Amino acid sequence: MGTLSNSFKIAVFEGDGIGPEITKPTLEILKSASSNYEGFSLDFEFLPAGAGHYRDTGSALPKESMDRARAADAILLSAIGLPDVRYKDGTEIRPQVDLRFNLDLYAGVRPVKIYPGAKCPLSDPRAKDIDFVLVRESTEGLFAHMHDGKVVDDQYATETLKITRSTSEKLFDFSFSLARQRAAEKGRPGKVTCVDKANIFRSFWFFRSIFEERAKSFPDVISDAAYVDAMAMWMVQKPWDFDILVTENMFGDILSDLGAGIMGSLGIAPSADIGDDHAVFQPCHGSAPDIAGQGVANPLAMILSAGMMMTWLGHQHGVPQLIECGQGIDDAVTRVLANERGLTRDLGGQLGTEECALAVLEALPSNGSDGNPEAS
Numbered sequence: 623m624g625t626l627s628n629s630f631k632i633a634v635f636e637g638d639g640i641g642p643e644i645t646k647p648t649l650e651i652l653k654s655a656s657s658n659y660e661g662f663s664l665d666f667e668f669l670p671a672g673a674g675h676y677r678d679t680g681s682a683l684p685k686e687s688m689d690r691a692r693a694a695d696a697i698l699l700s701a702i703g704l705p706d707v708r709y710k711d712g713t714e715i716r717p718q719v720d721l722r723f724n725l726d727l728y729a730g731v732r733p734v735k736i737y738p739g740a741k742c743p744l745s746d747p748r749a750k751d752i753d754f755v756l757v758r759e760s761t762e763g764l765f766a767h768m769h770d771g772k773v774v775d776d777q778y779a780t781e782t783l784k785i786t787r788s789t790s791e792k793l794f795d796f797s798f799s800l801a802r803q804r805a806a807e808k809g810r811p812g813k814v815t816c817v818d819k820a821n822i823f824r825s826f827w828f829f830r831s832i833f834e835e836r837a838k839s840f841p842d843v844i845s846d847a848a849y850v851d852a853m854a855m856w857m858v859q860k861p862w863d864f865d866i867l868v869t870e871n872m873f874g875d876i877l878s879d880l881g882a883g884i885m886g887s888l889g890i891a892p893s894a895d896i897g898d899d900h901a902v903f904q905p906c907h908g909s910a911p912d913i914a915g916q917g918v919a920n921p922l923a924m925i926l927s928a929g930m931m932m933t934w935l936g937h938q939h940g941v942p943q944l945i946e947c948g949q950g951i952d953d954a955v956t957r958v959l960a961n962e963r964g965l966t967r968d969l970g971g972q973l974g975t976e977e978c979a980l981a982v983l984e985a986l987p988s989n990g991s992d993g994n995p996e997a998s
């Protein structure tokens with residue numbers, strides 16, 4: 623971890639289905655974007671994992687891959703999973719969940735913002751101002767004992783929800799710090815909203831009380847709270863009001879798909895799973911086996927996730943060029959989406975995966991783009 627020479631090792635999992643198709647152009651974009659900066663370099667290491675690997679070898683995440691991912695500075699994970707490849711108990715192959723648990727990646731970061739040209743289903747003109755981040759606790763909650771659920775005598779079933787003080791404190795501190803960082807970037811106050819069900823469940827009352835304790839350490843950030851059912855409604859009625867939403871694992875799982883829906887397509891929804899020392903960056907969508915191999919998958923969620931990785935590495939290691947590089951990738955995607963001819967099929971356009979990625983490559987500030995990728 624961390625290097626004096628600022629050479630960063632990136633563990634790359636190509637994934638299943640459309641995974642390899644969207645990984646290849648993303649790495650080309652990362653190479654091109656980073657080649658224009660002095661002061662850091664990237665070194666990619668491809669590691670096997672996933673449903674295809676499980677089918678072929680019986681292991682979804684080999685120990686060697688896990689060890690090498692742990693030793694890397696960041697992990698870039700493409701779409702993983704295949705519907706017809708499952709463990710013996712019928713559950714899906716999800717090494718991304720194992721990575722979250724093994725590396726203690728407690729903060730699942732799901733940015734929700736409206737890119738120009740994206741087909742936000744909300745008709746309210748304020749929808750263009752939507753720009754919030756959902757922080758989903760990713761190591762406990764209802765997923766804490768996900769392999770221990772029981773069906774007893776075919777009569778009843780139980781699952782256990784776990785909230786710990788130590789993880790909740792770290793989760794809330796992360797969320798308040800992120801609000802602070804965004805407030806500085808955007809020149810307006812930051813706000814964190816705790817999303818829970820504290821009116822019904824003791825575990826969520828505990829969650830909320832820890833949130834209120836931690837809020838006292840961030841007096842410059844506004845804090846409030848909402849019940850998850852109301853939040854589901856408000857994410858449709860007034861999503862432009864939110865800055866950071868922080869919530870339990872299962873609630874976050876559901877609300878993050880709602881967030882992706884607001885953005886207009888899963889194909890442009892990036893994500894990060896962040897802990898104290900490690901982080902995984904992955905598109906929100908699955909491996910889309912229905913379109914795999916056709917060259918039509920939207921690569922932008924993967925490219926945006928790679929941009930988030932650069933920004934995170936920059937903050938983590940105090941390298942401003944990395945932050946600038948990450949912002950440059952986000953800006954290039956924004957420019958591509960602003961051009962109707964820059965859209966893939968899921969967004970109502972005609973571009974294939976490679977053409978869309980090429981448009982992003984040409985729109986990178988360093989590649990002399992005039993901000994209008996018409997040429998593509």
Ligand code: ATP
Nearest residue numbers: 703888889907908909910911912913919920921968
């Ligand atoms: P998972 O449970 O693994 O998240 P899922 O069952 O929700 O997966 P996805 O694989 O995400 O399903 O696909 C859902 C739908 O969205 C499919 O019709 C798929 O083709 C489409 N889709 C997903 N990702 C993309 C993408 N990058 N580009 C275009 N379409 C996509």
